Amino acid sequence: MKYSPLSTLTNYVYAIVCKSVQMMCTVLLFSKSDLLPVIIPSLCLPICGHSYKASIWLELHVLSFEVQNQIIGFEEDRLSKPTRPIVSGRISLADAQNLYYVSLGLTFTHSLYHGTLHFTIPYFIAIVVYNEGGLSKNWFMKSFLGAIGYAVYISGTNVVFDHNQPLSQISAVAVFFSATIHTTTGHAQDFRDRAGDAAIGRFTLAHVEPQWVGRGSLTALVLAWTAVLVYYWEPPLPVSSSSRYWAPFQCGSTVAIIQKRLIATRTGGIA
Numbered sequence: 001m002k003y004s005p006l007s008t009l010t011n012y013v014y015a016i017v018c019k020s021v022q023m024m025c026t027v028l029l030f031s032k033s034d035l036l037p038v039i040i041p042s043l044c045l046p047i048c049g050h051s052y053k054a055s056i057w058l059e060l061h062v063l064s065f066e067v068q069n070q071i072i073g074f075e076e077d078r079l080s081k082p083t084r085p086i087v088s089g090r091i092s093l094a095d096a097q098n099l100y101y102v103s104l105g106l107t108f109t110h111s112l113y114h115g116t117l118h119f120t121i122p123y124f125i126a127i128v129v130y131n132e133g134g135l136s137k138n139w140f141m142k143s144f145l146g147a148i149g150y151a152v153y154i155s156g157t158n159v160v161f162d163h164n165q166p167l168s169q170i171s172a173v174a175v176f177f178s179a180t181i182h183t184t185t186g187h188a189q190d191f192r193d194r195a196g197d198a199a200i201g202r203f204t205l206a207h208v209e210p211q212w213v214g215r216g217s218l219t220a221l222v223l224a225w226t227a228v229l230v231y232y233w234e235p236p237l238p239v240s241s242s243s244r245y246w247a248p249f250q251c252g253s254t255v256a257i258i259q260k261r262l263i264a265t266r267t268g269g270i271a
């Protein structure tokens with residue numbers, strides 16, 4: 001059966017489009033888990049500006065970390081996150097490594113254009129010691145290095161949003177608070193990854209301490225940080241008053257959730 005040149009060209013273009021769409025979906029799946037905790041909050045902090053440029057800046061930085069993290073954490077993901085691109089078979093380890101090199105080059109090029117290399121360089125140093133250096137196996141260093149990542153995400157997007165102007169003093173203080181809060185509460189994500197953490201020899205508070213200690217400390221830290229932020233920023237009276245009046249209800253709800261999760265853990269449910 002003979003095909004006309006037009007039909008052959010159409011099939012060729014169609015195949016390229018399908019392959020490109022599939023590759024774009026795979027790339028986006030690498031940072032899917034960061035959409036709510038990282039990408040959206042970081043983009044919400046700046047008020048106005050070049051949103052699409054900041055979105056590209058942020059996605060490149062997140063993608064570079066996630067690709068290498070999922071290459072290094074292949075065995076962990078097989079147990080706790082089997083839908084990720086590499087372990088699910090959407091992309092091979094070799095292709096993922098090539099994707100990392102491409103994203104690395106694009107990230108540094110884009111950062112150089114916006115004058116944000118002073119954020120990008122420490123960020124990639126943190127990535128290397130986190131992944132290749134094995135510091136992610138230590139629960140405190142995992143949270144601390146994660147806080148550096150959050151600080152870079154917020155700072156970089158703010159700078160790009162603000163036409164490449166340096167951070168203001170208020171913005172710098174806000175970034176500091178955000179990073180410190182993550183350092184002290186980052187272990188919250190470890191309660192759902194106990195099986196994967198154990199597989200790679202990572203010992204988190206979820207392993208070394210009783211569940212009630214880890215979850216209870218998280219509750220106390222959230223309430224303490226709420227008080228610190230209200231005291232420092234001195235929000236308008238209605239806001240601070242509502243925080244004060246609603247705190248007991250928030251505390252009660254948090255404790256109830258923790259108790260429910262503890263019961264699920266003891267009875268073999270998902271925690």
